[in-house]
Amino acid sequence: MTFDPGQLGQSKVDLAEALRALRKRANRTQVWLARRCNMSQTKLSNMETGRATPTLVDTELILRALDAPPELVAEIAALARLANTEWQGKRASWRRGLEKRQAELAGLEAEATTLRYFLPAMVTGLLATPEYVRASLSHSPGDVSRTVAKKLERQAVLYDITKRFTFLLTEQAVRWPVVPKPALAVQMDRLASLTHLPNVRIGVLPFDVSVTRGPLNTFTVYDQRLATVETFTGRIVFQDARDIAEHLEVFSLYERHALFGEEARTRLGEWADSCRS
Numbered sequence: 001m002t003f004d005p006g007q008l009g010q011s012k013v014d015l016a017e018a019l020r021a022l023r024k025r026a027n028r029t030q031v032w033l034a035r036r037c038n039m040s041q042t043k044l045s046n047m048e049t050g051r052a053t054p055t056l057v058d059t060e061l062i063l064r065a066l067d068a069p070p071e072l073v074a075e076i077a078a079l080a081r082l083a084n085t086e087w088q089g090k091r092a093s094w095r096r097g098l099e100k101r102q103a104e105l106a107g108l109e110a111e112a113t114t115l116r117y118f119l120p121a122m123v124t125g126l127l128a129t130p131e132y133v134r135a136s137l138s139h140s141p142g143d144v145s146r147t148v149a150k151k152l153e154r155q156a157v158l159y160d161i162t163k164r165f166t167f168l169l170t171e172q173a174v175r176w177p178v179v180p181k182p183a184l185a186v187q188m189d190r191l192a193s194l195t196h197l198p199n200v201r202i203g204v205l206p207f208d209v210s211v212t213r214g215p216l217n218t219f220t221v222y223d224q225r226l227a228t229v230e231t232f233t234g235r236i237v238f239q240d241a242r243d244i245a246e247h248l249e250v251f252s253l254y255e256r257h258a259l260f261g262e263e264a265r266t267r268l269g270e271w272a273d274s275c276r277s
Contacts, residue, residue, distance in 0.1 A: 011082035016050035018076050019062055023048070026066045036065040053083050056240050084240035090233050098140060102150035109157045112222040116251050119169045120215030122176055123187060125151040126158060127167060127194060127202070132187045135179045158200055166201045168254050170215055174204060175271055185275035192268040195261065203258030204267050211257050213250070221247050 023033055030048070034041040039058070046052035054062070059080040063073050109115065117124055125133055133151050137144040158165060174191065177184060195202045205211065218230040227238040227247040238244060259267060 011079050012053055013050055015054065015059075015076065015079040015083045016048055018072075018079060019054070019059070020048040022062070022066055022068055022072065022076070028066065033062065033065055037061040054080060055084060056080050056242055081240060081243075084238070085243070086237040086239070088235045088237060090235075092234075098137075098144065098147040099150050102147060102154060106150075106154050106157070108222050108226070109154065109163075112226075113162065114164045114223050115166070116221045116248070117165070117167045118215070118217075118219050118251055118254060119167060119173045121170075121173055121218060122178060123169065123173060123191070124167070124218075126155055126165075127191060129183070129187050129190050131179050131183045158194065158197060161199050164199050164201075166203070166251075166255065168203045168205065168251065168258050170205045171207050171267075171271075174268065181275040185272040188268045188272040188275070192265045192272075195265055201260055202264060203255060203260045204264045205254060205258050206267055209257050209259075211254065213253060215254070219247055219251075221251060224248070 023030070030041050030044050034044045037044070037058070038061075043052065044062075047054045047058065056077065059077060063076060068076070117126075122136065123132060125136070128136065128151070130148065130152060133148050134144070137147060140147070157163065169191075174188060175184070179187065191202055194200055205215075219227060221227045221244060224241075224244055225239070227244045229236045229238070229247075238247070258264075
């Protein structure tokens with residue numbers, strides 16, 4: 001199924017209707033199907049009416065219990081994947097106010113205990129200097145002062161030792177000239193400094209490290225329950241366990257090739273010296 005952001009909201013309605021129609025066509029009651037799938041009748045009812053979104057696993061259990069034909073299995077499984085995905089357009093975020101997006105991110109960070117960030121293009125706001133943050137928002141409409149303040153305020157979460165952070169940055173992300181070279185050197189110094197926090201791991205992927213898989217997108221994984229992927233026009237939010245597992249697998253691949261600790265600080269120091277020279 002081709003991805004269309006406009007399909008995501010409608011897919012939940014379509015999925016509920018498809019599951020209900022499939023059960024009725026098989027001449028089975030909700031009670032019978034719920035027992036076969038080892039779930040409550042209330043849960044099944046909520047999924048059939050659209051009040052709850054079934055996961056891919058829930059959907060597979062239902063399809064198997066009802067002995068659905070292959071063509072319907074493919075169609076309904078595709079609907080389930082779309083239903084467990086959310087599109088957040090950048091223009092909509094601008095209309096609501098960028099500072100509200102910062103509040104949403106702060107909420108995600110507050111709820112999670114293990115956070116993983118893959119950064120192939122730029123430094124994320126949690127690690128950025130004030131000058132870097134302001135420059136990164138230069139393309140955004142309106143006065144960004146409040147958004148800059150919110151981004152910097154969010155950085156306090158790094159000092160919460162009940163949480164574990166891992167940031168993976170490519171050399172391009174570290175060295176991309178968002179700010180003039182002297183300021184970029186200061187940004188690199190900040191990265192090196194943050195590597196000393198006991199609950200923060202910052203790994204760098206230099207150009208001379210061979211990795212067979214290209215770094216396509218910025219993404220963040222919150223625990224094992226949510227993954228967000230950034231694009232030029234917005235972000236995709238994945239809540240299905242399989243999508244999250246795939247992003248964790250990609251993250252682990254890059255993590256195995258990254259430099260951490262003193263090795264990372266050495267590289268960051270070399271790149272900072274290059275900016276200053």
